[in-house]
Structure formats: structure tokens, C-alpha cells
Amino acid sequence: MTLPTLDLVVLLPQLIVLTAALLVLVVDGLSGARSWLLAGISLVALLAAGAAAIWLSLQPGEPRRLQAMAVADGFALLFDVVIVVAAVLGVLLAYQSIPRISQQVGSYYALLLLAVVGMMTMGAALDLIVVFLALEILSLALYILAGFNRSEPRSAEASLKYFLLGAFASAFFLYGAALVYGATASLNLEAIAAALAGGSRSPAMLYLGIALLIVGFGFKVALVPFHMWTPDVYPGAPTPVTAFMSAATKAAAFAAFLRLFLTALPTAQPTWSWALAVLAAVTMTLGNVAALRQRELKRMLAYSSIAHAGYAAVGLVAGTAQGAGAVLFYLLAYAFMNVGAFGVVAALERAGEYDVARGRLAGLSERQPALAAAMAIFMFSLTGIPPFAGFFGKLYVFGAAVAAGWGWLVVIGVINSVISAYYYLQVTVEMYFAAPAAEAPAAAAAGKKGRAVAKAAAPSPAPEEGKAAPAPLSRATAAAVLAAALGTVLIGVLPALLTGWIAQAVQGIF
Amino acid sequence: MVPLSWYLVLAAALFSLGLYGALSRRNAIAVLMGVELILNAVNINLVAFNRFIVPAAVNGQIFALFVLAVAAAEAAVGLALIIAIYRTRNTVNLEDADLMKG
Amino acid sequence: MQLVLFFVLALLAVAGAVGVVLSKNAVYSALALLLNFAVLAVFYIMLNAQFLGVVQVIVYAGAIVVLFLFVIMLIGGQLAPDALTAGSRRPARVVALIAGLVALAGLAYGLVSGALAPQTGQVQGSGSVQAIGRVLFTDYLLPFELASVLLLVAMIGAVVLARKPTKS
Numbered sequence: 001m002t003l004p005t006l007d008l009v010v011l012l013p014q015l016i017v018l019t020a021a022l023l024v025l026v027v028d029g030l031s032g033a034r035s036w037l038l039a040g041i042s043l044v045a046l047l048a049a050g051a052a053a054i055w056l057s058l059q060p061g062e063p064r065r066l067q068a069m070a071v072a073d074g075f076a077l078l079f080d081v082v083i084v085v086a087a088v089l090g091v092l093l094a095y096q097s098i099p100r101i102s103q104q105v106g107s108y109y110a111l112l113l114l115a116v117v118g119m120m121t122m123g124a125a126l127d128l129i130v131v132f133l134a135l136e137i138l139s140l141a142l143y144i145l146a147g148f149n150r151s152e153p154r155s156a157e158a159s160l161k162y163f164l165l166g167a168f169a170s171a172f173f174l175y176g177a178a179l180v181y182g183a184t185a186s187l188n189l190e191a192i193a194a195a196l197a198g199g200s201r202s203p204a205m206l207y208l209g210i211a212l213l214i215v216g217f218g219f220k221v222a223l224v225p226f227h228m229w230t231p232d233v234y235p236g237a238p239t240p241v242t243a244f245m246s247a248a249t250k251a252a253a254f255a256a257f258l259r260l261f262l263t264a265l266p267t268a269q270p271t272w273s274w275a276l277a278v279l280a281a282v283t284m285t286l287g288n289v290a291a292l293r294q295r296e297l298k299r300m301l302a303y304s305s306i307a308h309a310g311y312a313a314v315g316l317v318a319g320t321a322q323g324a325g326a327v328l329f330y331l332l333a334y335a336f337m338n339v340g341a342f343g344v345v346a347a348l349e350r351a352g353e354y355d356v357a358r359g360r361l362a363g364l365s366e367r368q369p370a371l372a373a374a375m376a377i378f379m380f381s382l383t384g385i386p387p388f389a390g391f392f393g394k395l396y397v398f399g400a401a402v403a404a405g406w407g408w409l410v411v412i413g414v415i416n417s418v419i420s421a422y423y424y425l426q427v428t429v430e431m432y433f434a435a436p437a438a439e440a441p442a443a444a445a446a447g448k449k450g451r452a453v454a455k456a457a458a459p460s461p462a463p464e465e466g467k468a469a470p471a472p473l474s475r476a477t478a479a480a481v482l483a484a485a486l487g488t489v490l491i492g493v494l495p496a497l498l499t500g501w502i503a504q505a506v507q508g509i510f
Numbered sequence: 511m512v513p514l515s516w517y518l519v520l521a522a523a524l525f526s527l528g529l530y531g532a533l534s535r536r537n538a539i540a541v542l543m544g545v546e547l548i549l550n551a552v553n554i555n556l557v558a559f560n561r562f563i564v565p566a567a568v569n570g571q572i573f574a575l576f577v578l579a580v581a582a583a584e585a586a587v588g589l590a591l592i593i594a595i596y597r598t599r600n601t602v603n604l605e606d607a608d609l610m611k612g
Numbered sequence: 613m614q615l616v617l618f619f620v621l622a623l624l625a626v627a628g629a630v631g632v633v634l635s636k637n638a639v640y641s642a643l644a645l646l647l648n649f650a651v652l653a654v655f656y657i658m659l660n661a662q663f664l665g666v667v668q669v670i671v672y673a674g675a676i677v678v679l680f681l682f683v684i685m686l687i688g689g690q691l692a693p694d695a696l697t698a699g700s701r702r703p704a705r706v707v708a709l710i711a712g713l714v715a716l717a718g719l720a721y722g723l724v725s726g727a728l729a730p731q732t733g734q735v736q737g738s739g740s741v742q743a744i745g746r747v748l749f750t751d752y753l754l755p756f757e758l759a760s761v762l763l764l765v766a767m768i769g770a771v772v773l774a775r776k777p778t779k780s
Contacts, residue, residue: 069753111765147591167545171545179555512615517659527626530633542680543632550648554652557664568744572744575744576759580759585676597776
């Protein structure tokens with residue numbers, strides 16, 4: 001019996017991050033909670049993994065493969081970069097706030113890094129078994145991270161809700177995978193495509209399987225009607241976790257979604273693209289309309305992230321190389337702007353608080369002008385206003401959809417962008433033009449928690465808002481917000497730096 | 511020999527029951543059991559497809575094996591979560607009491 | 613003979629599943645789940661997946677159900693926390709029914725339309741430990757390693773969750 005030769009370089013980014021996760025656990029055990037060391041190891045490893053991914057993607061020749069299980073093509077590697085961006089920002093945001101809510105800082109970074117391993121593997125997977133295991137690795141790690149604030153019952157409840165719906169979604173995904181296996185007799189994505197090329201033997205089973213796969217992925221990226229966990233989990237989870245998972249999970253799930261549907265199931269595209277188009281339209285509309293009514297920042301961003309999953313899905317509906325590249329670009333832009341926005345929320349947050357009322361933004365431009373400017377950039381970018389990354393993300397996604405003949409979907413998308421402008425710009429208006437609330441002494445408000453604030457904030461900023469400054473902006477949080485703002489602006493000013501690279505990278509999945 | 515379709519119907523029945531259980535129960539443990547039922551329905555499908563469609567290969571069985579491993583990990587984490595919540599709910603009351611004093 | 617066996621076992625499996633879903637007491641649910649799992653192990657052996665059948669008994673019936681029972685005993689079956697506290701259960705039930713029926717109808721259609729023409733093939737011990745082991749450690753080495761990462765995540769998670777929350 002001969003043992004297989006393994007080209008482990010394919011998994012170089014994953015192996016770097018995995019090693020760092022183990023190192024973090026060991027260091028945590030040895031030296032106690034040296035928070036800066038643990039964060040440092042995580043950051044260095046993530047940056048090294050990103051560099052490795054870029055290095056691998058610059059290698060000439062055919063993409064390298066690990067047996068028939070994983071591939072290091074440009075598509076997978078660029079998604080690695082997106083995930084690294086979100087994870088680096090996530091680690092920076094965690095540096096200040098996680099030690100405040102938990103003593104298990106080492107476990108936090110280890111779980112975050114292991115989630116990154118799962119996410120990176122999702123984009124590289126060529127086999128349904130690998131997709132499934134990677135999905136479970138990232139999901140299990142995120143369930144625990146979402147409940148990391150053990151002194152806040154709502155964090156634990158968010159975690160349980162996320163877990164139960166996530167386990168449910170995984171079960172759907174599996175049933176779908178089993179039916180596709182039954183219809184094609186294969187688990188390998190390319191072999192599935194080959195089996196379907198000559199027409200399916202059992203179309204009913206195949207389509208049922210595809211439908212269940214869409215449900216499974218729909219839960220993970222939060223497409224309506226599979227989004228119901230998002231508005232509870234995003235505010236309930238600690239803000240650094242929300243920031244990380246909102247961008248990175250979407251990237252990983254869309255990476256596998258794109259590869260699975262475009263590599264393995266292109267023959268069924270007329271069917272699934274219609275189903276996805278309807279889901280995308282409903283998702284964009286419901287997400288934005290619901291976000292309009294939110295008075296609290298994390299909840300608003302939760303609904304906004306649902307809407308953004310809808311925009312990204314438009315690129316998948318297009319089903320072309322242009323569409324896949326647009327989704328990749330969109331998610332990279334989203335990683336910068338959305339993690340940045342959550343970073344600002346984290347900076348405004350007070351200890352022991354569930355969510356940040358929007359009233360607290362009033363007058364932020366005077367108190368913390370840099371923070372307000374960064375938030376304005378993120379809001380403009382999320383709306384899709386020109387010189388920022390989000391604009392080009394939307395432009396490419398919608399352009400790909402128009403080119404593929406999905407004009408009506410793009411019309412819905414544009415209308416939705418206009419709706420979303422209302423609440424994103426309102427945030428900016430509040431920061432710059434709303435009068436700061438009366439500077440009442442903070443002591444009176446100290447004991448009160450989010451619930452009272454939420455009610456009071458509805459008509460006008462409550463008196464207890466405004467002052468009561470959160471913990472001073474830590475350097476790590478500031479660095480994260482700054483990096484995110486720089487990324488948002490840079491991608492927006494020079495999108496051409498990426499588009500050529502991305503266009504070339506996505507060829508591999510067809 | 512039992513035909514493949516019978517196994518598929520059995521799996522579909524277990525899937526439907528698990529789905530109903532997971533959606534209709536309020537008790538978190540019961541929901542988790544519903545999910546376990548669905549995972550078992552998946553495994554029947556995988557093994558049956560393996561046996562009838564590609565009998566020379568074992569890829570379906572291998573997939574089922576991994577589903578089993580994942581189910582075990584999921585159950586461990588899920589039950590730990592449930593216990594943790596059970597604990598925090600008890601501590602919720604204590605914290606409320608502290609707030610009242612302060 | 614096999615047909616009779618299939619029917620009896622299928623009936624038992626479905627009865628177990630019904631018991632899981634309908635019994636009010638979580639302990640009975642867990643025991644019904646045990647019945648279901650054990651019967652499925654027999655199915656796996658009938659399907660020439662002997663190794664999986666054994667593992668099913670050891671892991672599912674032996675470990676998972678015991679874990680369930682342990683937790684139920686620990687916190688009391690009636691006291692288990694609500695899963696999804698918000699919202700009425702009726703829509704969920706309707707969705708559950710519809711989803712279940714759609715799943716059944718879809719498969720029934722596939723069967724009636726003859727799309728699933730069962731083929732029978734010669735079997736040479738494909739379910740044996742040997743065959744599985746060989747493939748698992750050659751072709752499926754990456755999933756095997758990923759499973760170990762998954763178990764690491766679960767382990768860290770259980771440790772994190774098991775510690776008592778302490779405010780610093």
C-alpha cells in the first residue's frame with residue numbers, strides 16, 4: 001500500500017493560523033493572561049497567513065491541489081485575504097474589550113484563529129465533506145465566541161439561539177448534500193459537475209438537494225427568510241465577535257456557496273439562479289426596511305448586514321465570472337467598512353451594555369472628531385456613495401447582474417440602496433448636526449442599562465446619553481478603526497488595483 | 511433485497527419528524543434531539559446511496575462517519591451551552607438582587 | 613425475510629422518532645432517541661456498512677444519548693431553558709408541517725417518476741473496517757485532520773463554557 005503524496009503548501013495559510021492557535025493555547029497555559037502576547041501571536045500569524053495567501057496566488061502555473069480535497073487557486077486565496085482582513089481587525093478590536101468581559105483571553109484568540117482555519121478551508125474545499133467539516137469548525141467556534149460574555153445573560157442566549165438555528169441549518173445542508181450525492185454518485189465538486197454534464201438521472205432529487213443546500217447556506221449568510229437569528233445574535237454577541245463574524249462568516253460562506261454552485265452545479269443554473277434572485281430581492285428589501293426602524297446601532301447594523309448579504313447574492317445570481325469576481329470585491333469592501341463600523345460601536349460602548357443607542361452619536365463630531373469622521377466614511381461606503389469602497393462593490397455586483405440579464409433585480413437593488421441611504425445618512429447627520437444632549441452628571445445614569453435607554457431615546461436623545469463617556473479609546477481599537485477607514489478609502493479610490501487580479505483569480509472556479 | 515426507495519422514504523420520514531421536533535419544541539434539549547434525528551436521516555440516505563448507487567466505493571459511509579463525529583461535537587458544545595445558560599439564569603436573579611441593594 | 617425485517621425495524625425507528633418529538637418529558641425523549649439510534653445501527657449493517665453500524669452504537673447510543681441523559685438529569689427535564697423565547701410557536705408548527713410535507717412530496721415525486729432506478733452491484737466487503745480505514749487515511753486524510761480540528765474547537769468550547777463566569 002502506498003501512502004499518498006500530500007502537497008501541504010496548498011494549506012499553508014491554514015497551517016500557519018492553526019499553529020498559531022495551538023501556540024496561543026500553550027502560551028496562555030504557561031504565562032497566565034498576558035493579553036498583549038496572545039494578541040500579538042494572533043496578529044502576526046494572521047498577517048503571515050495573508051502574506052502566504054498572496055504569495056501563493058502569485059505563483060505561476062496551474063493551482064496546486066491537495067489530492068482531490070482542496071485547491072489553492074486565486075479564488076480561494078483572495079477569499080483568504082478577505083478573511084484575514086476581518087480577523088486582523090477583529091483581533092485589534094478584541095484587545096481592549098475581551099479582557100474586560102472574560103478572563104479566558106487565550107481561549108478567545110484560539111477559537112477565533114480556529115474559526116479562521118475553518119473559514120479559509122471553506123473557500124479552498126473541493127469536496128462536500130471538506131465543505132461540511134470546515135463549515136462546522138467555523139460555526140462551532142462562533143457559537144462559543146458569540147456567548148463569550150458570560151456575565152451578560154443575553155450574550156449566552158444569543159449563543160444558544162445561534163447554535164440551535166445553526167445546527168438546524170447544518171442539518172439542512174447535509175440533507176441537501178446527501179441528495180446531491182444520491183443524484184450524482186459523487187461528493188467531489190468537479191465529479192458532480194461531470195456527472196451532471198450528461199443530464200441528471202434523477203432531477204427531482206437533485207433539485208430538492210440544491211434547494212436544501214440553498215437553505216443551509218442561506219442561514220449562514222443570513223438571507224431572508226433564514227435570517228431570524230441575526231437581529232438577536234449580532235447585538236447579543238460581544239461587539240468584536242459581531243464585527244469579525246459579520247464580515248468573515250459571510251466571506252467564507254459565500255466562497256463555498258460560489259464554488260459549489262458555479263463549479264459543481266452550473267448545469268442547474270437556470271433553476272437555482274431564479275430561486276436565489278427571489279431570495280436576494282426579498283433579503284435586500286426586508287433587511288433595509290427593518291433597519292430603518294432600529295434605534296440601536298448594533299441592531300441596525302445587524303439588519304443592514306442582512307441587506308448586504310442580499311446585495312452580495314445578486315452577484316451569485318448572475319452566475320458569471322464577472323459576478324463571482326464582483327462578490328469577492330464586495331465582500332472585501334464589506335470587510336473593511338462593516339468591521340470598521342462595528343469598531344466605532346465598540347469604541348462608544350460602555351461596560352456591561354447590551355447595545356448602543358443611536359442617541360449617543362449626537363455631537364460625536366465635537367467630542368471625538370476622528371471617530372466621527374471614520375464612522376461617516378463607513379456609513380457613506382455602506383450606502384454606496386462614490387469615492388468609497390462600497391460604491392464600487394455595488395457597482396460591480398449590479399453591473400454583473402445587468403450583463404447576465406437580471407435587470408429587474410438590479411432595479412430592486414438600486415431602490416434598496418436609496419432606502420438604506422436614509423438610515424446610514426441619518427447616523428452621519430446625528431453625529432454632525434444633532435445637538436449633544438444635556439451634559440448631566442453621569443453618576444445618575446450609571447446604574448441604568450440599555451433597556452431604559454432604548455425607550456427614552458426614541459423621540460430625542462435622553463438626557464443621560466451624550467456625556468457618560470465610554471472607556472477612553474484604546475490604541476488597538478483606534479488602529480482597527482483607522483485601518484478599516486484607510487482600506488475603505490483606498491479601495492474606493494483605486495479599485496483598479498484589485499479588479500484585474502480578482503478577474504483573473506475567479507477563472508479557476510469555472 | 512429491500513429497494514433503495516424504501517430507505518429513502520424512511521429517511522424522509524425521520525427527517526420530517528426531526529424537522530417537526532426541532533421547530534415545535536420549546537425545550538432546547540428537545541430541539542437538539544430533533545436535529546440529531548435529522549442528522550440520522552442524512553446518514554441513512556448516505557449509506558443507502560452508497561450501497562445502491564456506488565457499491566464499490568465507501569465515500570458515502572465516510573461522509574456518514576464524519577457526520578457522526580460532527581454530531582458528537584455539536585452535542586457536546588450544545589449541551590455545554592445549555593448548562594451554561596441554566597447557570598447564568600440562576601445568577602441573573604442574584605445580580606438583580608445586587609442592583610436593588612446598590 | 614429481509615422485507616419483513618425492514619418493515620419491523622422501520623416501524624420501530626419511526627416509533628422512536630415519534631417518541632422523541634412528542635413525549636413531554638425530556639428523559640423519555642432521550643430514551644426514544646436511543647431506540648431510534650439502535651435500530652438505525654441494524655439498518656447500517658443491512659446496508660453493508662458494518663463499521664458504521666458498530667460506531668453508531670458506540671458513539672450515538674453509547675456517548676451522545678448518555679450525554680443527553682446526563683444533562684437532562686443534571687438540570688431537570690422540565691427545567692431545560694426555552695430554545696427560542698420570542699414569538700408564538702404556531703407559525704413554527706405550520707412551517708414545520710409544510711416543510712415536512714414538501715420534503716416527503718419531493719421524494720415521493722422522485723420515486724414515482726422512476727428517477728431513482730435502483731441499481732444493485734456486487735459488494736466485496738466495502739463496509740469493512742479495512743476498506744474504510746484505507747480510504748480514510750489516504751483519499752480522505754484532509755477531512756480526517758479537519759475532524760481533529762473540529763474536536764479541538766469543541767474541547768476548547770466545552771472548557772470555556774464549563775468555567776464559572778467570573779467578573780474581573
